[in-house]
Amino acid sequence: MDHGDTTGTADFVRLEVADGVGTIRVDRPKMNALSLQVQREIGAAALEAGKRDDVRAVVLYGGERVFAAGADVKEMAEMSHDDMVTASADLQEQMRHVARIPKPVVAAVTGYALGGGCELALTADVRFAADNAVLGQPEVLLGVLPGMGGTQRLARLIGPSRAKDLIFTGRFVPADEALAIGLVDKVFSADRVYAEALAWARQFAGGAAQALRLAKRTIDDGLDGDLDAGLALEAKAFAELFGTEDRALGMASFVENGPGKAVFVGH
16 A cells, blocks of 8 residues: 655654645554653644644554554553653643544554544544454543543534443453444454545545635534533634635535536645
């Protein structure tokens, strides 16, 4: 597979860019355990993807075998309460960098996506899973709870009662159940899931970048308030887009040629 332009000097995470799509690839054999270093490298890759003009959408990927089996438990077992008081905010910040990429993001989940791996998948806008994927938040079985956004993003995605069931029991969720409860959005055979995620992301390569950015931000920020506050955010974003070149191009194209034929410039 041609990875196109690969950037970064990180040890375990790289940003591969081709055809307008950036793949944030976690590569820490055997199970992509998310050590503190790996999580910081993921955050750095997310910030880079967000800034690059040649990246219009992003795929999160751990390879054909496993997405990410969870945090590095051996590393965390050596940490004290004081250590984690310092580290926990930083770990959440790395996931926040991914969640705030101002472009469409899809997670391509193969194999295990457990604990921190599941939390990484939750930062994406949509999740495509292989039919062999297994997701879950088993932190309670270690005497802790999800600490990288799992208690909040999972409840917002699948509802509080289902989130509590998964977090309280720590049980593993196969791909078919994950699809049924809305934890993932589509399921494909394992050999197709990355290609399908790429295809989804590539549809935005020539899209109206500012409209996509503001649509994502308005949806995400609106979930944190009441309906009236969300509607106010929407009205502000809608008006803001009337100052963009893409809005003028899109509407002129619609009037002249009908829907779906506009060529956008990203501004």
